[in-house]
Amino acid sequence: MGGDHGPSVTLPACRAFLAAHPAAELILVGRAEVLAEAALWPRCRVVTASEVVEMDDPIEVALRRKKDSSLRVAVTQVKADANGVSQAQACVSAGNTGALMAVSRYVLKTLEGIDRPAIATVMPNERDGFTTVLDLGANVDCTAEHLLQFAVMGSALVAAIAGKEDPSVGLLNIGEEAIKGSETIKQAAELLRAAAASGHLNFHGNVEGNDIFKGTTDIVVCDGFVGNVALKTSEGLASMLSKFVKQEFTRSIFTKLAALMALPVLKALQARVDHRRYNGAALLGLRGLVFKSHGSADAFAFEQALNRAYDAARNGLLDRVHDRILDTLAAMPAAPKPADSIAADVA
Amino acid sequence: MGGDHGPSVTLPACRAFLAAHPAAELILVGRAEVLAEAALWPRCRVVTASEVVEMDDPIEVALRRKKDSSLRVAVTQVKADANGVSQAQACVSAGNTGALMAVSRYVLKTLEGIDRPAIATVMPNERDGFTTVLDLGANVDCTAEHLLQFAVMGSALVAAIAGKEDPSVGLLNIGEEAIKGSETIKQAAELLRAAAASGHLNFHGNVEGNDIFKGTTDIVVCDGFVGNVALKTSEGLASMLSKFVKQEFTRSIFTKLAALMALPVLKALQARVDHRRYNGAALLGLRGLVFKSHGSADAFAFEQALNRAYDAARNGLLDRVHDRILDTLAAMPAAPKPADSIAADVA
Numbered sequence: 215m216g217g218d219h220g221p222s223v224t225l226p227a228c229r230a231f232l233a234a235h236p237a238a239e240l241i242l243v244g245r246a247e248v249l250a251e252a253a254l255w256p257r258c259r260v261v262t263a264s265e266v267v268e269m270d271d272p273i274e275v276a277l278r279r280k281k282d283s284s285l286r287v288a289v290t291q292v293k294a295d296a297n298g299v300s301q302a303q304a305c306v307s308a309g310n311t312g313a314l315m316a317v318s319r320y321v322l323k324t325l326e327g328i329d330r331p332a333i334a335t336v337m338p339n340e341r342d343g344f345t346t347v348l349d350l351g352a353n354v355d356c357t358a359e360h361l362l363q364f365a366v367m368g369s370a371l372v373a374a375i376a377g378k379e380d381p382s383v384g385l386l387n388i389g390e391e392a393i394k395g396s397e398t399i400k401q402a403a404e405l406l407r408a409a410a411a412s413g414h415l416n417f418h419g420n421v422e423g424n425d426i427f428k429g430t431t432d433i434v435v436c437d438g439f440v441g442n443v444a445l446k447t448s449e450g451l452a453s454m455l456s457k458f459v460k461q462e463f464t465r466s467i468f469t470k471l472a473a474l475m476a477l478p479v480l481k482a483l484q485a486r487v488d489h490r491r492y493n494g495a496a497l498l499g500l501r502g503l504v505f506k507s508h509g510s511a512d513a514f515a516f517e518q519a520l521n522r523a524y525d526a527a528r529n530g531l532l533d534r535v536h537d538r539i540l541d542t543l544a545a546m547p548a549a550p551k552p553a554d555s556i557a558a559d560v561a
Numbered sequence: 562m563g564g565d566h567g568p569s570v571t572l573p574a575c576r577a578f579l580a581a582h583p584a585a586e587l588i589l590v591g592r593a594e595v596l597a598e599a600a601l602w603p604r605c606r607v608v609t610a611s612e613v614v615e616m617d618d619p620i621e622v623a624l625r626r627k628k629d630s631s632l633r634v635a636v637t638q639v640k641a642d643a644n645g646v647s648q649a650q651a652c653v654s655a656g657n658t659g660a661l662m663a664v665s666r667y668v669l670k671t672l673e674g675i676d677r678p679a680i681a682t683v684m685p686n687e688r689d690g691f692t693t694v695l696d697l698g699a700n701v702d703c704t705a706e707h708l709l710q711f712a713v714m715g716s717a718l719v720a721a722i723a724g725k726e727d728p729s730v731g732l733l734n735i736g737e738e739a740i741k742g743s744e745t746i747k748q749a750a751e752l753l754r755a756a757a758a759s760g761h762l763n764f765h766g767n768v769e770g771n772d773i774f775k776g777t778t779d780i781v782v783c784d785g786f787v788g789n790v791a792l793k794t795s796e797g798l799a800s801m802l803s804k805f806v807k808q809e810f811t812r813s814i815f816t817k818l819a820a821l822m823a824l825p826v827l828k829a830l831q832a833r834v835d836h837r838r839y840n841g842a843a844l845l846g847l848r849g850l851v852f853k854s855h856g857s858a859d860a861f862a863f864e865q866a867l868n869r870a871y872d873a874a875r876n877g878l879l880d881r882v883h884d885r886i887l888d889t890l891a892a893m894p895a896a897p898k899p900a901d902s903i904a905a906d907v908a
Contacts, residue, residue, distance in 0.1 A: 338801075339801065340800075340801045340804060351735050354735070354742065354743040355743050355744070386790060388698050388701065388785065388786055388789035388790065388793075395701060396701040396702050396786055397702070422789075422790075422793045423789070423790040423791070423792065423793030423794035423795075423796070423797055424793045424794065424796050424797025424800065425797065426794060426797055427794070427797035427798050427800070427801040428797060428800075428801070436790070438735070439735055439743055439787065440786065440787055440790050442735035442769075442770070443733060443735065443769075443770040443783070443787050443790065443791050444770070444790050444791065444794045445770065446735075446769045446770030446771045447770030447771065447773060447774070447791045447794055447795055448770075448794055448795070448798050449770070449771050450770055450771025450772065450773055450774035450775060451774050451795050451798050451799065452798065452802075453687075453771065453774070453775075454685075454686065454687045454774040454775070455799075455802065455834065457687060458830055458833055458834065459830060462826045462829050462830050462833070463823075463826055465826075465829075468825075469825070469826050471822070472822045472823040472825070472826050473823070473826070475818070475819045475822040475823065476810075476819040476820070476822065476823040476826075478815075478816070478819070479809045479810055479812075479816050479819050479820070479823075482809050482812075483805055483806060483809050486805055486809070487802065487805065
């Protein structure tokens with residue numbers, strides 16, 4: 215029901231997804247009248263929910279008031295019952311991100327060893343592959359331990375979706391302009407090096423903002439504030455450039471003719487950087503798989519989010535995150551407790 | 562002497578700058594043998610310095626060992642003597658950023674009311690203007706007070722260089738993906754609102770990464786870590802897109818023909834987003850004007866940095882920053898001292 219366009223986008227995407235994946239089954243969650251037709255599709259089941267979380271609803275409304283929202287009921291489908299069985303293996307929503315994260319966290323809880331769930335997305339890179347970046351805004355003011363957890367979860371995600379068992383991890387830091395790096399980043403680098411030394415992580419070292427698009431590492435880890443700014447800044451630049459291209463090619467009859475000549479090239483370029491192909495951010499660290507589609511996604515983009523969730527579920531992302539995080543934490547040297555540090559400072 | 566290309570770039574830029582500005586005078590600082598020819602130019606004087614700070618020299622080397630470096634001697638030219646007189650009104654360097662900031666801070670000291678100098682640069686925006694962003698990496702772990710100082714210094718910079726006396730300021734924050742904003746940002750927003758209420762700042766409110774390129778505000782304020790990541794990420798995306806454009810247009814004889822047809826449009830596009838036009842970051846908050854050219858600048862780009870420094874000096878940037886910061890701080894409600902907060906917490 216969510217997203218800027220609601221079922222007019224999500225339903226055609228679901229139909230295309232079912233056609234492309236003969237073994238897949240869908241549970242559609244929302245208002246009965248909207249889903250009546252879809253209820254007749256093969257391998258498709260409808261679970262009704264009477265309410266809808268609006269894109270501008272405060273988190274509190276989604277969490278406390280709209281208890282029969284499609285968002286909440288959908289998330290509940292991936293929650294395991296007492297026997298460890300869930301109705302669905304992954305949940306996809308184009309709805310309000312803050313609400314989706316809060317409800318997912320409340321309904322599913324975090325995995326053992328994870329303090330905070332993170333949001334991971336992929337961005338295209340020069341190598342014609344993609345770079346997985348997390349966190350994208352779920353967490354501000356992260357500690358070094360959180361960044362380690364993000365690195366492990368990101369590794370599990372890339373292993374599950376891209377089939378790369380030992381993906382490289384870069385820690386986002388600042389370059390030569392830095393008088394000095396932040397303390398948290400330095401501590402995080404130490405933790406990541408320790409995890410790499412015990413064979414639990416393929417840690418490349420520090421990377422800078424441009425390395426995201428260079429594809430220097432498979433994964434770039436950062437706190438949610440920084441990740442969100444990097445993502446939004448990139449979107450802003452891409453949008454500006456796209457407007458400039460349109461303006462320049464429509465300036466006169468001559469430039470329009472040039473555009474016509476260059477059309478196949480421009481189309482190839484557009485396809486190559488089409489952000490819709492990368493739609494579907496993973497909410498990682500929960501006891502259930504939840505994927506977030508961009509709110510403005512069209513049917514093609516929403517279908518990619520479905521594909522991503524499907525691949526993650528098929529390839530056991532949930533167990534991978536669970537196993538990787540516990541293995542890594544077990545191998546880490548014991549961290550000093552906060553109480554110890556205070557005692558040391560006072561002493 | 563600095564930058565990736567040294568005098569082979571800076572000397573032609575200086576010559577062009579002198580030709581374009583009949584009232585300007587230059588002091589060139591560096592090795593005598595390199596500057597012998599330039600010493601004969603009109604309105605040009607040479608001050609020799611026997612050492613050069615290399616691009617990869619640690620800050621300590623620039624600060625403690627190479628005391629006769631061209632970088633240090635150049636910065637010293639803008640330092641006021643006991644009578645308030647300096648040899649130069651602005652200093653421009655393409656050298657090592659960390660070294661330039663450290664040496665400038667050591668030689669010039671910060672202005673009254675400024676805790677930390679900041680680095681400000683401009684980025685192009687959709688409105689065909691530019692957005693001034695600071696800090697770009699001089700400061701990580703900023704407090705709310707630092708962000709306020711950046712806002713005031715940025716306002717002085719835009720007033721001096723763009724002639725806009727009341728430029729709008731946005732505080733870089735994260736969007737709907739945020740479960741909550743960071744505490745520092747919230748406090749900074751309060752300080753900025755207070756400064757706006759007393760008429761000392763044109764505070765627009767929070768902005769997101771994409772607003773930099775939308776041109777929502779004249780100035781975007783953020784801590785150095787975030788600013789550096791935003792800048793480097795943008796550079797990375799621009800570089801990737803530029804490579805993709807080249808690759809697609811050179812793929813076959815047909816696409817090469819299309820490129821030929823589209824050449825005037827591609828050239829217009831390139832000129833419109835040419836980052837060389839925006840070269841010349843300001844080191845703000847020091848008792849002297851220092852501008853940093855990109856290390857990889859060519860002669861055209863370095864000349865823009867000279868132009869920027871010249872405009873800043875002509876339009877009294879130093880006094881503007883000094884006056885604005887003292888006026889703003891005088892009008893601010895007294896902040897609780899850290900000791901008070903601790904007492905309150907304990908109570």
